[in-house]
Structures are given as C-alpha cells and as structure tokens.
Amino acid sequence: MTPALMNLAAEAAAAVEPKSAEVTDWAARIGWVLGLLLFVVLVYWLMRQGWKWRGELQSDLPELPTAPETTEPARLSLTGRYHGSTSAGQWLDRIVARGLGTRSRVELGLGDAGITVVRPGAPDFLIPAAALRGARLDKGIAGKVLTEGGLLVITWEHGERQIDSGFRSDRAADHAAWVGAVNATTTKHTTIPTEGAAR
Structure with a gap:
C-alpha cells in the first residue's frame, strides 16, 4: 500500500471515529x-x-350589600363571567377592595331589590336597584379587552364612588336585554325634580 493510500485511509478512519462531546459547564x-x-x-x-x-x-369602600334572605324570582338572569370592576369611566382603574377585583364565573339575577351577583369562590353581593346608574355594551374593562359590544358594563354607585362592573354572558345575545332592563330600572328609580323643588 502506498503512503498516499495509507494517509487517505487514516483520514477516513479519523472522520468515522466519534468525537467526544463538549464538557457542559x-x-x-x-x-x-x-x-x-x-x-x-x-x-x-x-x-x-x-x-x-x-x-x-381603596379601603374607604364600604362593605358590599348582601342579597336579601327572601328569594324572589328574578325577572332576568344571566350566567357567564365577571371580569372585574373599575372606577366609572376609567376602564383601567381596577377596584380590588371588597373582592371586586377577583375574576370568576357569575350568575346575575335582576329583581325588584336590584341585581344579585353570585360568584363561586368570591364574595356574593347585591347591587341595589336605587344604586343603579345605567348599563351599556362595551369592549373592555380592567385590562380585559373583548370584541366590540362583547361586554355588559353596569354602572352603579357604592358609598361615594361610581363603579363600572363588567360581565360577559355565555350567550352574548342576552346583553341587549340586560342593557334595556337595567336602564329601565334606573329610570324608574331616578327622581326628576319638579319646578317647585328647583326654586
């Protein structure tokens, strides 16, 4: 075997021979x-x-009202998600006091006393009918953004604060009925001053 063939065979053997892996630091x-x-x-x-x-x-926020013991049949109900509450008109100013910052499943019921908010794993509360200030369809609250009109936002007053609370029904078609019903309740509880009272 010639020296050139021997060198070629040695190179081929070196190429086939496995290389050792690099040491891990x-x-x-x-x-x-x-x-x-x-x-x-x-x-x-x-x-x-x-x-x-x-x-x-936000510790100045009073305790949330609880639902009355007597269970009246709800005129309107909704099952879905509670996405949080903010200061009214400020969709990023989240309210976390009194458990209002906890996102959860929710069951809403609208009756004569107001709106009962039942949440598994978070405190239930009542939005009294007299505290309701209106409802609208929106797309975002407390940092949660959905499709246009995909969120039911209910505005209510508690203590010295106006609050927006965001809900999303499992059936988005329910939202329009809730906006109409809450706004009708708000109009019913809003007192319009007479001419004599304004003087």
Whole structure:
C-alpha cells in the first residue's frame, strides 16, 4: 500500500471515529436557572405588593350589600363571567377592595331589590336597584379587552364612588336585554325634580 493510500485511509478512519462531546459547564447552567427563578419570584412578589397597595388605597369602600334572605324570582338572569370592576369611566382603574377585583364565573339575577351577583369562590353581593346608574355594551374593562359590544358594563354607585362592573354572558345575545332592563330600572328609580323643588 502506498503512503498516499495509507494517509487517505487514516483520514477516513479519523472522520468515522466519534468525537467526544463538549464538557457542559454545570455551574453556569445552574446559575442561570437560579437567576431566572429569582427574577420570576421577584416579579410575582412585586405584582402581589401592587395588588395589596391598591386594596389599601381603596379601603374607604364600604362593605358590599348582601342579597336579601327572601328569594324572589328574578325577572332576568344571566350566567357567564365577571371580569372585574373599575372606577366609572376609567376602564383601567381596577377596584380590588371588597373582592371586586377577583375574576370568576357569575350568575346575575335582576329583581325588584336590584341585581344579585353570585360568584363561586368570591364574595356574593347585591347591587341595589336605587344604586343603579345605567348599563351599556362595551369592549373592555380592567385590562380585559373583548370584541366590540362583547361586554355588559353596569354602572352603579357604592358609598361615594361610581363603579363600572363588567360581565360577559355565555350567550352574548342576552346583553341587549340586560342593557334595556337595567336602564329601565334606573329610570324608574331616578327622581326628576319638579319646578317647585328647583326654586
């Protein structure tokens, strides 16, 4: 065998021979993983502190009214999701006090006393009929954006504050009926001053 053929055979054998894998720097990898975990924990902690701080700022909000013991048949009902509450007209100013910041499933019932809000895993409450200020269709509340008209927003007054609460029915066709019924209830409970009272 000629020297040229021997060199060629040696090169071919070297090419077929498996190369050893690069040594992994485990200390660097563990350091990166720990750093990432610490960053995630810090972000979560900051979010939680922000939530608590917002709740403390809103601590002047009175306790929410509870539904009356007597169960009257609801004139209108809705099953869907509660997306949160904000200061009226400010769709990003979320209210978290008294459990109003907790998103959940919801069952609404409109009766003579007002709107009962039943939420599994979160406090139930009543929006009294006299506190209702109107209803409309909208697309966003408390950072949640849906399709145009995909959200039922009910405006009501509690304490010194006007509140927008956002609901989405499992059947979007229910929203229009709720807007009409809530606005009719609002008109019924709004007192229009007479000429003599205005003087």
